[in-house]
Amino acid sequence: MKAFAEMSNEELLALKSQLEKEYNECKQLGLNLNMMRGNPAPDQLSLSNDLFEGLEEKTGFKTKAGVDARNYGLPTGLPETKELFAQILGTKADNIFIGNASSLNMMFDALMRACAFGEIDSEKPWFQVEGRKWLCPTPGYDRHFKVTEKLGFELIAVPMTPNGPDMDIVEELVKDPKVLGMWSIPVYSNPDGIVYSEETCNRLASMKTGAKDFRLFWDNAYVVHHLYEDESTHGSVPDMLALCEKYGNANRVYEFASTSKISFAGSGLACMAANADNMAAAVKTIGIQAICSNKVNQLAHSVMFPDLNAIKERMKKHADILRPKFEMTINVLRNELGDTGICHWHEPKGGFFVSVFVLPGTAKATVEMCKDLGVALTPAGATYPYGKDPQDSNIRFAPSFPSLDDIEKAVQVFTLCAKLAAVNKLLEA
Amino acid sequence: MKAFAEMSNEELLALKSQLEKEYNECKQLGLNLNMMRGNPAPDQLSLSNDLFEGLEEKTGFKTKAGVDARNYGLPTGLPETKELFAQILGTKADNIFIGNASSLNMMFDALMRACAFGEIDSEKPWFQVEGRKWLCPTPGYDRHFKVTEKLGFELIAVPMTPNGPDMDIVEELVKDPKVLGMWSIPVYSNPDGIVYSEETCNRLASMKTGAKDFRLFWDNAYVVHHLYEDESTHGSVPDMLALCEKYGNANRVYEFASTSKISFAGSGLACMAANADNMAAAVKTIGIQAICSNKVNQLAHSVMFPDLNAIKERMKKHADILRPKFEMTINVLRNELGDTGICHWHEPKGGFFVSVFVLPGTAKATVEMCKDLGVALTPAGATYPYGKDPQDSNIRFAPSFPSLDDIEKAVQVFTLCAKLAAVNKLLEA
Numbered sequence: 001m002k003a004f005a006e007m008s009n010e011e012l013l014a015l016k017s018q019l020e021k022e023y024n025e026c027k028q029l030g031l032n033l034n035m036m037r038g039n040p041a042p043d044q045l046s047l048s049n050d051l052f053e054g055l056e057e058k059t060g061f062k063t064k065a066g067v068d069a070r071n072y073g074l075p076t077g078l079p080e081t082k083e084l085f086a087q088i089l090g091t092k093a094d095n096i097f098i099g100n101a102s103s104l105n106m107m108f109d110a111l112m113r114a115c116a117f118g119e120i121d122s123e124k125p126w127f128q129v130e131g132r133k134w135l136c137p138t139p140g141y142d143r144h145f146k147v148t149e150k151l152g153f154e155l156i157a158v159p160m161t162p163n164g165p166d167m168d169i170v171e172e173l174v175k176d177p178k179v180l181g182m183w184s185i186p187v188y189s190n191p192d193g194i195v196y197s198e199e200t201c202n203r204l205a206s207m208k209t210g211a212k213d214f215r216l217f218w219d220n221a222y223v224v225h226h227l228y229e230d231e232s233t234h235g236s237v238p239d240m241l242a243l244c245e246k247y248g249n250a251n252r253v254y255e256f257a258s259t260s261k262i263s264f265a266g267s268g269l270a271c272m273a274a275n276a277d278n279m280a281a282a283v284k285t286i287g288i289q290a291i292c293s294n295k296v297n298q299l300a301h302s303v304m305f306p307d308l309n310a311i312k313e314r315m316k317k318h319a320d321i322l323r324p325k326f327e328m329t330i331n332v333l334r335n336e337l338g339d340t341g342i343c344h345w346h347e348p349k350g351g352f353f354v355s356v357f358v359l360p361g362t363a364k365a366t367v368e369m370c371k372d373l374g375v376a377l378t379p380a381g382a383t384y385p386y387g388k389d390p391q392d393s394n395i396r397f398a399p400s401f402p403s404l405d406d407i408e409k410a411v412q413v414f415t416l417c418a419k420l421a422a423v424n425k426l427l428e429a
Numbered sequence: 430m431k432a433f434a435e436m437s438n439e440e441l442l443a444l445k446s447q448l449e450k451e452y453n454e455c456k457q458l459g460l461n462l463n464m465m466r467g468n469p470a471p472d473q474l475s476l477s478n479d480l481f482e483g484l485e486e487k488t489g490f491k492t493k494a495g496v497d498a499r500n501y502g503l504p505t506g507l508p509e510t511k512e513l514f515a516q517i518l519g520t521k522a523d524n525i526f527i528g529n530a531s532s533l534n535m536m537f538d539a540l541m542r543a544c545a546f547g548e549i550d551s552e553k554p555w556f557q558v559e560g561r562k563w564l565c566p567t568p569g570y571d572r573h574f575k576v577t578e579k580l581g582f583e584l585i586a587v588p589m590t591p592n593g594p595d596m597d598i599v600e601e602l603v604k605d606p607k608v609l610g611m612w613s614i615p616v617y618s619n620p621d622g623i624v625y626s627e628e629t630c631n632r633l634a635s636m637k638t639g640a641k642d643f644r645l646f647w648d649n650a651y652v653v654h655h656l657y658e659d660e661s662t663h664g665s666v667p668d669m670l671a672l673c674e675k676y677g678n679a680n681r682v683y684e685f686a687s688t689s690k691i692s693f694a695g696s697g698l699a700c701m702a703a704n705a706d707n708m709a710a711a712v713k714t715i716g717i718q719a720i721c722s723n724k725v726n727q728l729a730h731s732v733m734f735p736d737l738n739a740i741k742e743r744m745k746k747h748a749d750i751l752r753p754k755f756e757m758t759i760n761v762l763r764n765e766l767g768d769t770g771i772c773h774w775h776e777p778k779g780g781f782f783v784s785v786f787v788l789p790g791t792a793k794a795t796v797e798m799c800k801d802l803g804v805a806l807t808p809a810g811a812t813y814p815y816g817k818d819p820q821d822s823n824i825r826f827a828p829s830f831p832s833l834d835d836i837e838k839a840v841q842v843f844t845l846c847a848k849l850a851a852v853n854k855l856l857e858a
Contacts, residue, residue, distance in 0.1 A: 071474060
């Protein structure tokens with residue numbers, strides 16, 4: 001297919017007529033497909049079905065050191081679980097706090113502590129900082145943005161590049177003492193699947209910030225979530241805790257991870273990593289909030305995943321399920337849109353999402369048309385602060401849950417709608 | 430033994446000498462006993478060892494309605510789990526939100542929401558209410574007090590009576606619009622084991638408060654935790670949600686409960702109950718904080734406890750373990766202190782604690798002496814706001830965890846120390 005931009009008006013009109021015909025035919029199919037939700041597929045979840053089986057026999061409910069996991073105690077987590085997450089994140093077990101199942105919850109709570117009580121290097125609680133701001137690399141994760149919006153931050157969009165957030169812009173923005181922090185998903189970003197470069201990490205760790213209590217929220221949600229066995233394709237970033245310390249900004253970063261896409265979504269384990277001073281302050285407040293996290297779940301995970309190798313083996317099995325779905329998505333995009341010049345996308349080597357940029361000004365129309373044809377996508381704009389994509393261009397796909405057949409159909413429907421919306425837009429101009 | 434108050438100076442001196450001899454003999458035993466912690470005993474925890482066994486076989490990880498509990502979704506909890514807690518609390522399932530394992534965490538979060546964002550009927554977030562106050566029935570639960578202390582409330586002690594908090598005093602205090610709420614453990618209060626009378630409940634539900642956004646935190650931690658089969662001994666209170674609504678104060682109460690002393694401590698289930706309007710506001714914020722609670726744990730609990738009868742059967746087994754420990758505690762107290770006139774206590778018919786009032790001015794000295802003899806007790810003062818018992822009189826026992834033998838020894842040591850401290854005090858006077 002010729003690039004749309006090079007088409008004459010007549011060619012566009014002819015194409016429009018053909019696409020509309022396809023659209024109407026498609027509508028007759030009465031599809032009911034969903035690529036909205038970043039949910040693991042049932043066969044991924046089934047990999048963990050024996051998480052609790054024989055736990056009593058295997059452990060007597062005792063930790064390696066003989067502590068009864070069924071009772072109160074060990075507020076920062078089981079030592080073996082902390083060690084596991086330390087290996088996953090490439091940091092020290094002392095830096096790890098094991099929470100319940102949701103890393104989002106741990107981020108919300110960490111921000112709430114900063115807002116209510118201040119960070120250890122804050123002059124006052126962040127709720128008292130009028131006009132507080134937060135940097136949001138975009139496209140990004142809508143749930144991140146909603147947390148900082150709810151807590152009264154002005155959300156400042158920062159464009160993503162193939163190497164992570166545009167650091168020239170970030171370094172300029174953080175001079176403002178009202179900018180108190182930044183979201184980041186450094187490995188396989190949601191939704192683009194971009195991996196932060198070493199330079200990006202170095203600049204984030206070393207940059208001068210106007211706020212002396214600036215905090216980087218390092219959501220390493222997909223740190224082990226590679227799609228390919230070939231390790232040269234594996235995204236990775238340095239231990240950000242060590243890197244920030246190296247540059248004299250030891251308190252700068254909170255790191256988060258979970259097993260939501262390793263074991264059970266919403267019923268796995270989540271962790272926060274922080275340096276000694278941040279951790280001491282957090283533990284003090286969390287110790288007032290609760291007595292301990294769910295340690296039986298920690299024990300079960302530590303039996304299923306005794307070390308990082310067990311995690312890696314499990315992630316290969318997840319990859320075997322996910323890889324064809326990602327490749328199907330990308331292949332349909334390439335085949336249907338490759339020559340049109342109206343769309344572009346990053347081809348992720350891991351993570352959970354594919355993000356497509358359609359012709360600016362057509363994302364909402366495309367998602368609407370998809371809905372009309374029975375294909376539910378994440379709302380256009382969701383990947384931007386306040387749900388507003390200024391270019392009206394980005395659309396997120398979640399290919400994990402549907403079957404291969406459904407993905408093929410859904411992405412085909414999407415490409416049809418993206419083309420039709422683009423033609424309509426170009427004819428308007 | 431003669432009442433201490435009726436003893437002459439000579440008699441007291443003779444008694445002191447005898448008690449000191451016993452004290453020194455006891456010290457030789459090198460005891461190492463602990464009655465500090467309100468932890469279930471291992472044999473209580475073992476009642477739930479098969480919580481997860483065969484879960485896949487029994488359920489295929491599906492809820493009754495066929496939802497996959499291993500994936501994201503059902504943010505307010507499994508319908509069957511909500512129904513179970515509704516039965517436990519005598520309220521409607523629509524009023525129930527299932528959290529993770531810790532009801533304390535749910536209380537902290539509920540208060541944090543009020544502080545950060547305000548209640549639905551607040552003029553402003555509570556963090557902005559200068560001089561905000563919170564009522565604390567005393568003796569009470571130290572972790573409650575620490576939550577409101579951390580959130581910047583001035584803690585106002587309210588004395589407990591055999592019918593619950595002294596309502597004449599409460600009704601007077603709540604006229605102050607800075608008094609924003611109150612802690613309460615209505616059934617088998619921590620630490621006295623007192624059950625709020627129906628009149629107390631009615632007065633709490635109907636009282637006029639200066640703050641229109643006043644909130645009662647109704648921690649029904651021990652609602653099914655009876656020690657005796659005879660139902661006439663069972664503590665119970667009305668459905669406080671319905672009662673507050675009846676009196677035109679529908680938004681007044683948040684109720685909490687957990688299975689920490691039913692299944693696993695720290696790894697069970699916790700819930701919050703609230704009326705429709707409070708619940709809607711809470712769910713909105715909690716939906717930003719996290720995607721859902723641990724539903725695999727909910728599923729497992731719902732299989733183990735399909736209804737209130739299953740809970741009641743389990744609680745009978747707990748009672749069989751706990752009852753002898755409570756009775757041992759009370760019997761030693763009666764035998765050793767019954768005639769002395771220096772101590773008094775409530776004999777609980779359920780719950781987890783026994784609370785003893787020693788001669789005013791001797792609680793700290795008694796706990797210190799116990800420590801010296803190798804018996805660890807909850808620090809004196811812990812049951813009061815800021816850890817300060819103005820009478821220096823109340824001491825909490827947690828008889829659940831130690832063995833019967835250890836309890837007998839520990840309480841005997843306690844009575845020895847309480848007597849010696851009292852004699853010392855009386856001789857000072």
